[in-house]
Amino acid sequence: MDFYTYGTDDEEGYDVPSLEDLGKREEDCGPCLYPGGETEALRRIDYILKKPARVCAFEKPETDPNSLEPSTSVLSPYLKFGCLSPRLFYNRLAEIYKCKNHSQSPFFYTVAAGTPNFNKMVGNPVCIQLLTAWKTAGGNLKTQAQHPAFSLFPF
Missing domain, CATH: 1.25.40.80 (Serine Threonine Protein Phosphatase 5, Tetratricopeptide repeat)
Known part of the structure; x- marks a missing residue:
């Protein structure tokens, strides 16, 4: 099988290449x-x-x-x-x-339960609204850097 031949009509052309096709021997690979x-x-x-x-x-x-x-x-x-x-x-x-007693839930699970839109940036009160800052600045990096959302980051 020629590993680098694409577009053949038979299914064999789409097989996962074997180690031999890649020029490797199984003995050289170490333990699985x-x-x-x-x-x-x-x-x-x-x-x-x-x-x-x-x-x-x-x-x-x-x-x-x-x-x-x-x-x-x-x-x-x-x-x-x-x-x-x-x-x-x-x-x-x-x-x-x-x-048994188990460890506490990770912090983000606890926060996610009480934070609206936790899985999104828009509408998430905890998340810095970078997308809003980008749109407000119109893609201008100087204006964007002056946006209050970016005041938390030292540039």
Whole structure:
């Protein structure tokens, strides 16, 4: 299969390229740290939920993005690609939360509950109205920089 040939009528022209097509050998790639599939997703959720204290103490801002080992559950791709049922995940977490005290909801969830139009800029009283400033200035950067909305930013 020629990976760079597009526009062929057969479906083979649209396949995901193999490692060979990309000039790589499987032996050179190292171990597969995150294998896909439902079996792996269920194995991971069982492993993670065996530690209810860790689950209840989990707070996203407290994770380490530079760690060699993941400090999160790494379940997002399994949810995204349909390998793990969101309903199953929710129900399993709900069982743990019923039995234990858990960390507080993240701040933005709390703010979102009481802030109108939290998911938008326009009509959101907490959000700086940059779009309004841009339209008022007519795209003129000097006038825009003088708009009160931009007084919060040092230019």
